[in-house]
Amino acid sequence: MRLLYSALLGVALIAAPQFAHAQSIELSLGSGFGFGDSIDDTQRIPTNIMGTVGYELAAGLLEPQLGLVADFGDVDNADFDIQLRPQLKIAPPIIPIYGRLILSVVNIFGDGDTEVYYGGGLGLELPIPLVSPFIEAAVLPTSVEGLTVFEARIGVGF
Numbered sequence: 001m002r003l004l005y006s007a008l009l010g011v012a013l014i015a016a017p018q019f020a021h022a023q024s025i026e027l028s029l030g031s032g033f034g035f036g037d038s039i040d041d042t043q044r045i046p047t048n049i050m051g052t053v054g055y056e057l058a059a060g061l062l063e064p065q066l067g068l069v070a071d072f073g074d075v076d077n078a079d080f081d082i083q084l085r086p087q088l089k090i091a092p093p094i095i096p097i098y099g100r101l102i103l104s105v106v107n108i109f110g111d112g113d114t115e116v117y118y119g120g121g122l123g124l125e126l127p128i129p130l131v132s133p134f135i136e137a138a139v140l141p142t143s144v145e146g147l148t149v150f151e152a153r154i155g156v157g158f
Contacts, residue, residue, distance in 0.1 A: 024063060026052040028134075028155025034147035045149055046071040046078045054089065063089040069104075082108050091125070098123050102138060117141060119149075125157065132157040 031047040049072075054065035067085035071078070084105040091098035100121040107114050121138030133156050140149040
């Protein structure tokens, strides 16, 4: 299975020049907390940086995106990791609020099992000419140690 995910990452990197014509590029920084069944199970998740490319469809209402996330090993028992994040951004016209459906493939190169989890997020984007700063909060239920991850992101889109 890890070979399949590595192949997907390879295809994404090889196809990267095609994304030079992407309609959007986002760079963001995120972190948050993982919550378990009890308050004692709460722990901070590693800080991460994400680069995302996307292509707007349906007059900007839908935007399929592919994100590449690098987790830093800045918390106890965490190592550097790369994630793939295919996403679908749903941004109604006129209002600056958007939703995002997220699929995340984690631990592609790590020692443990490769995991896939999904979730969603809500964000606020300020469309300024040339740049669009945004803040976002996401919930990603995961089977990694039975935690539900709450992640906050701040970034800018181009």
